[in-house]
Amino acid sequence: WVGNAIDGHVRLIDQTRLPTEFVRIDCRDVSSVWEAIRSLRVRGAPAIGIAAAFGAVLGGQKAGTGDLDSLRRGLLDASAYLRTSRPTAVNLFWALDRIERTIEENRGLDGPTLLERVLTEARAIADEDKVMCRSIGRFGAELVGTGQGILTHCNAGGLATADYGTALAVIFSAHSAGKAVHVFADETRPLLQGARLTAWELQRRGVPVTLICDNMAAQVMKEGKVQMVIVGADRIAANGDTANKIGTYGVALLAKAHGIPFYVAAPSSTFDLSLPDGSSIPIEQRDPREITQGFGRQTAPEGISVYNPAFDVTPAQLIDAIVTERGLIRPVDAKTIRKTLGPPRSSQS
Amino acid sequence: WVGNAIDGHVRLIDQTRLPTEFVRIDCRDVSSVWEAIRSLRVRGAPAIGIAAAFGAVLGGQKAGTGDLDSLRRGLLDASAYLRTSRPTAVNLFWALDRIERTIEENRGLDGPTLLERVLTEARAIADEDKVMCRSIGRFGAELVGTGQGILTHCNAGGLATADYGTALAVIFSAHSAGKAVHVFADETRPLLQGARLTAWELQRRGVPVTLICDNMAAQVMKEGKVQMVIVGADRIAANGDTANKIGTYGVALLAKAHGIPFYVAAPSSTFDLSLPDGSSIPIEQRDPREITQGFGRQTAPEGISVYNPAFDVTPAQLIDAIVTERGLIRPVDAKTIRKTLGPPRSSQS
Numbered sequence: 248w249v250g251n252a253i254d255g256h257v258r259l260i261d262q263t264r265l266p267t268e269f270v271r272i273d274c275r276d277v278s279s280v281w282e283a284i285r286s287l288r289v290r291g292a293p294a295i296g297i298a299a300a301f302g303a304v305l306g307g308q309k310a311g312t313g314d315l316d317s318l319r320r321g322l323l324d325a326s327a328y329l330r331t332s333r334p335t336a337v338n339l340f341w342a343l344d345r346i347e348r349t350i351e352e353n354r355g356l357d358g359p360t361l362l363e364r365v366l367t368e369a370r371a372i373a374d375e376d377k378v379m380c381r382s383i384g385r386f387g388a389e390l391v392g393t394g395q396g397i398l399t400h401c402n403a404g405g406l407a408t409a410d411y412g413t414a415l416a417v418i419f420s421a422h423s424a425g426k427a428v429h430v431f432a433d434e435t436r437p438l439l440q441g442a443r444l445t446a447w448e449l450q451r452r453g454v455p456v457t458l459i460c461d462n463m464a465a466q467v468m469k470e471g472k473v474q475m476v477i478v479g480a481d482r483i484a485a486n487g488d489t490a491n492k493i494g495t496y497g498v499a500l501l502a503k504a505h506g507i508p509f510y511v512a513a514p515s516s517t518f519d520l521s522l523p524d525g526s527s528i529p530i531e532q533r534d535p536r537e538i539t540q541g542f543g544r545q546t547a548p549e550g551i552s553v554y555n556p557a558f559d560v561t562p563a564q565l566i567d568a569i570v571t572e573r574g575l576i577r578p579v580d581a582k583t584i585r586k587t588l589g590p591p592r593s594s595q596s
Numbered sequence: 597w598v599g600n601a602i603d604g605h606v607r608l609i610d611q612t613r614l615p616t617e618f619v620r621i622d623c624r625d626v627s628s629v630w631e632a633i634r635s636l637r638v639r640g641a642p643a644i645g646i647a648a649a650f651g652a653v654l655g656g657q658k659a660g661t662g663d664l665d666s667l668r669r670g671l672l673d674a675s676a677y678l679r680t681s682r683p684t685a686v687n688l689f690w691a692l693d694r695i696e697r698t699i700e701e702n703r704g705l706d707g708p709t710l711l712e713r714v715l716t717e718a719r720a721i722a723d724e725d726k727v728m729c730r731s732i733g734r735f736g737a738e739l740v741g742t743g744q745g746i747l748t749h750c751n752a753g754g755l756a757t758a759d760y761g762t763a764l765a766v767i768f769s770a771h772s773a774g775k776a777v778h779v780f781a782d783e784t785r786p787l788l789q790g791a792r793l794t795a796w797e798l799q800r801r802g803v804p805v806t807l808i809c810d811n812m813a814a815q816v817m818k819e820g821k822v823q824m825v826i827v828g829a830d831r832i833a834a835n836g837d838t839a840n841k842i843g844t845y846g847v848a849l850l851a852k853a854h855g856i857p858f859y860v861a862a863p864s865s866t867f868d869l870s871l872p873d874g875s876s877i878p879i880e881q882r883d884p885r886e887i888t889q890g891f892g893r894q895t896a897p898e899g900i901s902v903y904n905p906a907f908d909v910t911p912a913q914l915i916d917a918i919v920t921e922r923g924l925i926r927p928v929d930a931k932t933i934r935k936t937l938g939p940p941r942s943s944q945s
Contacts, residue, residue: 442895469845
């Protein structure tokens, strides 16, 4: 967020332009934030939640602080609209829940103060996210042995959060502790977040990284190059079933077949305890052209049928531990999850 | 092959241009055939062998038929050179072995007749390949149930052979028999042979096909959309361990995890009984730029380290059957392979 509540705006790195261009975009209205989330200019479960929270403030700005009803409606309409940007990552809904609760709990305030208060809540979501990243990094680093090869899928790094990531926080933290890790980054078709974003983040921070195609993961495991797998998450059900970028479930099965531990790193805001298991997590289906024309060139025949789910669900029994900012969840089951998360986070803030 | 032995030439479909352009290229010297194989303008184990056999004839042409020693040297040098084009698919070496044996066995002939005889051998390799495809299709179709979903990886179709393929022959044959199959084609990074070639071949022949990214295979299996997997092969060791396009080993593990049968379709010329198992099959490493700049756009940071093996080896125990032109090999083990293949094919021709 740049500037004050009344005329500030949201500034984002346009992740679709990486790694060849580092471009920041300024979003000055709700629809441009919605578009940035939908088109993955901003992506990663925590980062989506933060962007949406700030986006709601823009809705309030537009309505103006003169008329309190109109301001509240502007904020709530923006929140409702931003909820439609992407369906799977629960952090989006969690963050907007917090924004709406803030509006509700501050009924007595005047317009300018209410808008200020909502911006403060959005900033708090971002600030807590930074603390969360560091905490996940610290807890997760315990899982990493010196000299290990670590495979990751998609991007759960700084670009996906307000700080230095979830899965990548674990890697950065282990690297900083001198554990001499080597990362294998799945390129992650169709949108290549691994090649474009994870490889870029690791390279910038000096962590040794080798880029592979998704279909090479089994081979590097077989060759003994990988001793653990760690990925992020978009939504985790009460029993530990985890939705994450398409391909994660396959990687988890391959890790199991090679006896390699498979870990998920995610903040408590990624848990959706209202869902008993992963079967009811909504899976976003995306444009077939991401697959057929993803490289700027047509790579499949005209008119071909395409299946393009953006996420899959990894069953809890394939996950050896979930790293949260509150500690490790191990074994991954409903009881341990409840115990680790404690009372719902939103009621603590 | 277009024209006669003295001044004819090799004509190939340039597979790197598909599916958006259908372009034929004419190769009039050995080095252009070598380049076409190396750069995957012609690819697929059987097709490589056929192209190389015809390529050797071009070496003889250049030497001329006037001096017999010079002709023989031209043919043998061409054969030796073509052997260096790609290391993994054994059909290349098998076909050139036949060419060299033909040269050896016809020492008594004059120049023009020898060149003619070598061309005849190359044509025989191509013609036998056509018969082989039909035979594999027939044997393999028995494995296919009505209404089944079939997943395939890379391209083992008409483009990879002289006729309608190995793995795809099975699918075409089942489709022709009215079995209402539906194919899921892995796009097959980095060079997208699945998206560009398999999807194109199936679409042209009216077989229902859905294109997926490699990392979606586990998900379509989990959703119950796939009842069998069938792929081609580049080299099969005496115990049944099978080298095929990178990603095949992972698909085999995923099929196992879902209880889905995994089949390989390949002619007897793809077996290399001199290797006891897959550990000694040479695996080609290809240019990192295939991954980082595969389709004209840079998709990874400058200077990133990349691992790009072109093949992997699927252990025999993950393969439920191998479909050859001589029948099904099931179970896949050294004894059944020896029994099915009988005496080495080359001594029968």
